[in-house]
Amino acid sequence: YQRRVHGVEVNMISKLGATEKDLAAGLTALYDRYPPGPQAAAAIERRMGMKLREAYAELYGPIPADQGFILLDGSFTLDGDPVKVPKVVFVFSPGEGPVPNRRPSGRFL
Numbered sequence: 001y002q003r004r005v006h007g008v009e010v011n012m013i014s015k016l017g018a019t020e021k022d023l024a025a026g027l028t029a030l031y032d033r034y035p036p037g038p039q040a041a042a043a044i045e046r047r048m049g050m051k052l053r054e055a056y057a058e059l060y061g062p063i064p065a066d067q068g069f070i071l072l073d074g075s076f077t078l079d080g081d082p083v084k085v086p087k088v089v090f091v092f093s094p095g096e097g098p099v100p101n102r103r104p105s106g107r108f109l
Contacts, residue, residue, distance in 0.1 A: 008085065009033075009077045015060050016071035016087055030055050030072070053092060068092050 013031040030052070035041040047055040056070055057063060063070060072088040 007078055008083060010074060011077060012075040013072055013088075014074065015056065016073045018073065028059060030059065031074075052090065 010031065011033045012029050014029045018028050029035075029040075029044065030047060032040065032044055035044055047058070050058075053063065053070070069089050069091045072090055074085065074088075076083050076085045
């Protein structure tokens with residue numbers, strides 16, 4: 001997980017469409033800079049050593065076999081102020097995702 005991109009601090013990353021109730025439970029964020037409790041902190045720390053596709057599948061279920069990407073959302077700040085960042089489309093590297101021969105890419109919607 002990259003915590004800084006173009007000076008923007010990543011505070012939380014989750015699947016696109018996660019609800020506030022989901023995130024308040026503390027176990028549905030792939031990464032949370034300020035986890036809501038020790039159980040969530042331990043789960044996030046463990047996921048930091050995992051490949052993104054593995055952590056995503058653990059939390060949200062398997063990625064469909066015909067889908068070579070996942071959609072992510074999050075909370076971000078720049079110099080302490082909240083900023084809006086486009087939704088992230090994470091495309092798997094060749095051999096990393098369900099769909100073979102995809103180029104690695106960190107594209108935005």
